[in-house]
Amino acid sequence: MNSEKNENRIAWKNRLSRIFLLWVPLVLFLLFLLFPFYWTFVTSLKLPEELHSLKVIYWPQHPTFQAYEHLFGQYNFLHPMKNSLVVAAITTVISLAVSTLAAYAFSRYRFVGRKPLMVLFLTNNMFPTVLLLIPLFTIMRKMGLLYTPASLVLSYTTFTIPFSVWLLTGYLNDLPIALEEAAMIDGANRAQGFLRIVLPILLPCLLATGVYIFMQSWNEYTFAVLFTNENSRTIPVSLKMLVGQLGVQWDLITAGGIITVIPVCIMFFFAQKRLVAGLTAGAVKG
């Protein structure tokens, strides 16, 4: 009887400590993390008088989707969204293709200038973006690419490829070369070994790198503001237009912010499992 009581007490204690040590901090942390998103969403639903109210309004009395209507109607936000999607998708595909091949070469071959090249790739990321602006602007103009999505794709690859090469080289170095060697013993050539053995194993890492590249291209502003015109504007520039010299269109900017994070959230939702696997690959040495 006593031992049963003791067991119950221990179970109750365990449950309590689990609630206070795990769930309460977790909920608090989630609140801290999600509140800005909630506040952005709520702001996008407010009427102008509630937007500038002295009272903190956690939920508007008369929620309205006027801002969203305005955003997709008069403001034509779908156009920059389409541009951003095109630029981010193409940048991701090109960067992944180039950096996977480069990383494979850096990881599997030993050639003259391998280390200096790797260091060069690293130093490229140390240059402040603004330093590259004027030369890149001139290059794009002379190539006739200015104000086209291609100018953004090319400029984004200047920083996504070097970083991705380093990231993927790390993953590939952790991948035992014996796997490809086994395939080659079975009659596969180097290309087949890469395509049929390495690439499928590398998929989570490619996904993680791809998400990084996509987000960088999706959010980039400095190049986008100069290399695009009204026809090729991307989301960050389009949202920045709503912050004027004399006023901020809070309703539109928050509605735009919410719409902007949706594709990224959907992507994360589907890629989550593989993303975690990809990011932690090579983190633990066996």
Added chain:
Amino acid sequence: MKKLFAVLLALSLMASMVCVASAEDVTIKFWFWADNDDYAATMQEMIADFNATNGKGITVVGEQYPWDGGGFSQNLLTAAIGGGGPDVATFKLTATPSFVGNDLLAPLDDFINNWADKDQINENLYNTMRSAGGQDAIYVMPWNTQVLYVYYRPSMFEAAGVTVPTTYEEFLDACAKLTRDTDGDGKTDVYGFGMRGSNGGQEPWGSFIYAGGGDWEHLDSEGAIKGMQDYIDLYTNGYAPETAPNDGFAEVIDNFKSGLTAMTIHHIGSSAQMMELFGDDVAAFVFPKGEGQWTSMGDTETVMFESCQNKEAAFEWMAYLATGKGQETWCTVTGNVPVAARVQEMEQFQSNPFMKVSIEGAPVAGILPVRDTTTEWIGNWPSMIQQALLGQITAEDCMKTLQADLWAE
């Protein structure tokens, strides 16, 4: 045969006319910023109107760029140096030295001297444009101005028993009286003055320096230090929100709109939003005179780039904006103060109380000295003022540093 010859002649004449017309057709690339999407749409309508009515085959292509907290000027500079800038752009006077220093702007004197509407714009304004370039030439074309004044809430003045101040001392006194705990919980609910201690705050702050007895040329004078001390006292006595050292434009306007502050300084550009929110419960007065009087003249101009291939056509567009239909439309929609006398005299501008205060303030309105050091000085101003407001440096030390930085050779 004769008929065939006549038809051929007519066709060749038509063809030559088309060729002449297309040879004269010119396209002007125009970059502008707009404060919201309604203003951007207005600009595109003005461009369409100009294209349809100029009768000279000029087609303006307008491209909107973000204001980006002043980053517009930097982007314009980068594009112009990179060889891909526009023909004409909207402009801020303070950016002139870096553009003139790189020989990017076209001098406008010849165009202006031969322009029928030259006298529509006050000579003082031309002189201000001339001084901005640091040379005798005019590189910047006036478009519209915004004179800073004090916005206030008449209902709050009435509740605190305060009348509109006519002197600087009365203004400081009003800041104290308007600071109130309205619900008796021991906390301040309304602050007398919405102070801008962060970016762009040097413009309203300049009024205090002049009222104290200083000026831009002598920021370390006794009068200027007194003005700075008054500014610090407003904050340390609790007459301005605690966040004032970090408050920029958006914060001071939001604080005023939410009723947290009873007075704040800005120009007519905010009046439409204020009236929409408060109706009759918002009014304005010119920053009152102390030892001296000064208020900041916000400015928006247009410039023509040296790289422009069709300068006459570009000037036609600039003239349309400065004194033509564009001046009337833009100032009506945005509420900015027109620079053309003809437009200033129009009923819609004369009957607007905020426009009236702007015009009243115009004689004491000016700009910061435009020097090579100005942009950097403006960038450093918030950190100096924040240190002074938070008691980390004295008013005297702050002003000595600001003087040395602005007038450094």
